[in-house]
Amino acid sequence: MAGTKYAYVKKFELPDPLLPETYIVVRLDGHGFHRLSQDHDFTKPNDERALQLMDHAARDIMNEFKEVVLAFGESDEYSFLFRKSAAVYNRRHAKILSTITSLFTSSYVFNWARYFPETRLLYPPSFDGRVILYPSSQEVRDYFSWRQADTHINNLYNTTFWALVQQGGETTTQAHATLRGTVSKTKHEILFSRFGINYNKVSERYRKGSIVVREESSEEQDVSLNDDQCTNRLTESDDGASGVKEGRMNQPKARDTRKIKTSISVLHCDIIGKEFWDTRPWLLE
């Protein structure tokens, strides 16, 4: 048969399974988004539309990959957590990495016009991705704490920086100089005393980033999140994912004889403390 003599080249495709029973984190980062944000006039220091578009793409990932239980996004990056028992694509490294990166990118471009109805996308944006394995739940919690702490640090800096520029009339060079070496408290004070901004009143989306979480509840009882600090909670039906419907999975009997209903929520709340995790034991089990 034609082609058979060349088929030997397939043997150069080597297996690449990820270590079983480890938590898989896939982190995506925007490629050249500094320029992208300028070319498309993103609002500084945060562009609500761009962040919502990122969240939308993240929800599309979670609707497609049922073993992704949590995602965290800030700025032009997003991290996805697969449960440690995940069997997705037999845990093949390249397949997982490339498919997640591709679908996220695709959703971003596909949904652009929905969030930027008046701004034409000028060229195709792209993301890079990486896979990181964590053996234990503590490391996973610390990973997400690391990202949320980063969000806080960056957003406080950027909020103060752009206040100095936009309201204070400083040049960007001056603003950087003003902030050089300052601690958090000083930035809070600059914001409040000079610009009347109480940083703690800044939108939680900007201060905390976006947490997309697969919530579980038994059918008799709705998920109730009233007792935690999360606000701005959006279920996908509020926010409109790309035609994706609520996931519904039969859980293994051992856990619960009732059907478990899962839904995807977008939150902007603290995930460094233990409450977030304690109330959602399924994320790390």
Added chain:
Amino acid sequence: MAGTKYAYVKKFELPDPLLPETYIVVRLDGHGFHRLSQDHDFTKPNDERALQLMDHAARDIMNEFKEVVLAFGESDEYSFLFRKSAAVYNRRHAKILSTITSLFTSSYVFNWARYFPETRLLYPPSFDGRVILYPSSQEVRDYFSWRQADTHINNLYNTTFWALVQQGGETTTQAHATLRGTVSKTKHEILFSRFGINYNKVSERYRKGSIVVREESSEEQDVSLNDDQCTNRLTESDDGASGVKEGRMNQPKARDTRKIKTSISVLHCDIIGKEFWDTRPWLLE
């Protein structure tokens, strides 16, 4: 500083350099494109618009990654060849794989409307990717021969199959049965005797796939391809890439003291024989 205590999680990000001085092939495959082609009424057995869209995305990859010297596409797959000395992203595996996959996907969605002006894209399509290393030029040639032979086999089958269905009135089940176990020659005869189709007159794009090649010429002399068998040659300026300009690279002095001008061409010609390679020694050196 906030966040410092969590930064230890970065040490789980392990290095992943690819072996130096090997040819890097990245192959992308459409994810669920059978369904995508039905949902968007792709013409059978080949949809010219869809293939041109794939070629467009491939050209965007080559405009962005100057070390990609050749690409080959058929149906919903595309393979990219980096020169063996490529230093892209310090040859980091995940970075290369994810970025190529992302940009291709992005370009595909971004340019959809250009090739399907009357068909709205219903949901975000995605691709998976893999990286394959080849130590020698012979293996690279055999890799591309393997893909082009595959194109031939698939296209001859599909062309005959859809003639039986569309013109011969067979059901798809009948058509599969008619073709079961037939050799190439029989399919040629069915096409010619029953449907008046001379397979060798079928568009080269369908029979040969798409070859996107970085052509080199010295500035005094234009690339002349008249003496090979390639037709349907399109330079990107004919075909309109997404605002990407002709690449221009200073080559190492050792090769040529004149400046080398490179351009990207889309061809549909034989790459199994030696002529294609002999006339483009820069591809494998």
Added chain:
Amino acid sequence: MAGTKYAYVKKFELPDPLLPETYIVVRLDGHGFHRLSQDHDFTKPNDERALQLMDHAARDIMNEFKEVVLAFGESDEYSFLFRKSAAVYNRRHAKILSTITSLFTSSYVFNWARYFPETRLLYPPSFDGRVILYPSSQEVRDYFSWRQADTHINNLYNTTFWALVQQGGETTTQAHATLRGTVSKTKHEILFSRFGINYNKVSERYRKGSIVVREESSEEQDVSLNDDQCTNRLTESDDGASGVKEGRMNQPKARDTRKIKTSISVLHCDIIGKEFWDTRPWLLE
């Protein structure tokens, strides 16, 4: 400087760090030991001298690598467990694997004459090795249970097989046929009714394998193992390792302000149950 122009070949040596904070198991297997045991007249079904020689080599590994906390041996194989925080050779895969394999082999040959004073070693024996990573302590316990269950199964079979041959006068072919498809209980009955052997009285070394464990005790108080089932406990000073002295390590302050004294014991006891692990929490923490 001479040689500089060739030094580029070093860049083909790629990094190979193992995932941090995972348990590292290195398992060694004798290469061609079926033939080796015949050529050197090993006693069947178990050769006490050969097993003691394996244990000796294992103790040499543990004296050299302080982060190895446990080893398990049976027949011609030995498994070594590094604590999950092990920093040995910066967790470089090839360095760890090759050095452990080399030192074990070296000790085996070096100490041969001590255990086989009347049998000259005819040729150099060798071992192969592999590295396996386990994310959690449960998997580590199950790994060692797997090996000890294997020891049990093999030893019961071999003990019955060789009783049939040596005392029952069967050929090896007949003995295999006699045992085909038999369950454990049947083998116990054959041993007892035909040969007067109470399998549970067979040496624990043969039934349980060898456990080499790094014991910890505070200086004021000796390790007391009276309350577990382990017998045949040998400290290295009883058994005479190759000039290696008792390890003594300062443990991190957080655990205990007193100095921890460690010693290496060879046991032949159950490690499938929880008692072994519960009394030695330092193995898996």
Added chain:
Amino acid sequence: MAGTKYAYVKKFELPDPLLPETYIVVRLDGHGFHRLSQDHDFTKPNDERALQLMDHAARDIMNEFKEVVLAFGESDEYSFLFRKSAAVYNRRHAKILSTITSLFTSSYVFNWARYFPETRLLYPPSFDGRVILYPSSQEVRDYFSWRQADTHINNLYNTTFWALVQQGGETTTQAHATLRGTVSKTKHEILFSRFGINYNKVSERYRKGSIVVREESSEEQDVSLNDDQCTNRLTESDDGASGVKEGRMNQPKARDTRKIKTSISVLHCDIIGKEFWDTRPWLLE
């Protein structure tokens, strides 16, 4: 069956095939040989017995692994080259690395007494190993040139250094100071003018290292090496490997219809120039 419930731990053993059709180099290095050489009174700057013992172990590797076509040794290191088509152990990384390291170590200890009849080995020596892949024959040649250039540099330094100490009465500190920053020519002059040593008359074993090569010849015709510069050529029958016989392999018909006879030679000649390789085309094909 007992043990079955634990067998899942096997799934953590991941595949590790090396890239096909690349040259495999395994390099072994003595672990702590500076101390070993002092503890066993090795002659400085070179100990003929120790080098011959290394060569012996290298020949044992080549007698066991027919796909190893070349080895190079100096001091306490040895490099082995597998032909690029090697199928040894299905090219499994850990299996190849660990077995080569183990057998070499084993042979070293096993044969110690033959080369050091009056010096008892005091403790088990060990080696570490690494695997390096090279895509092309030029890189392989450069790898061996790199090692031989290293041999030259080290030996010239050490020869001069020990002449200063042993004959010149300098302390080791003084000798290092004398040599600091000197070029090759200066060292040659010191050797000749102060100690009457013509470096070019120093044993080729010390200046060139040891090359162990699988020689090929047709049965009608013996290998003739008279026309190259190699001296001190020892076939294994002169030197006495551990009971290993001459290899004899049927080569693929395509190459030669006559049977090819192979033998292993130990040489101490130049391998940086092309003559060595030109006269042995089978090494790199």
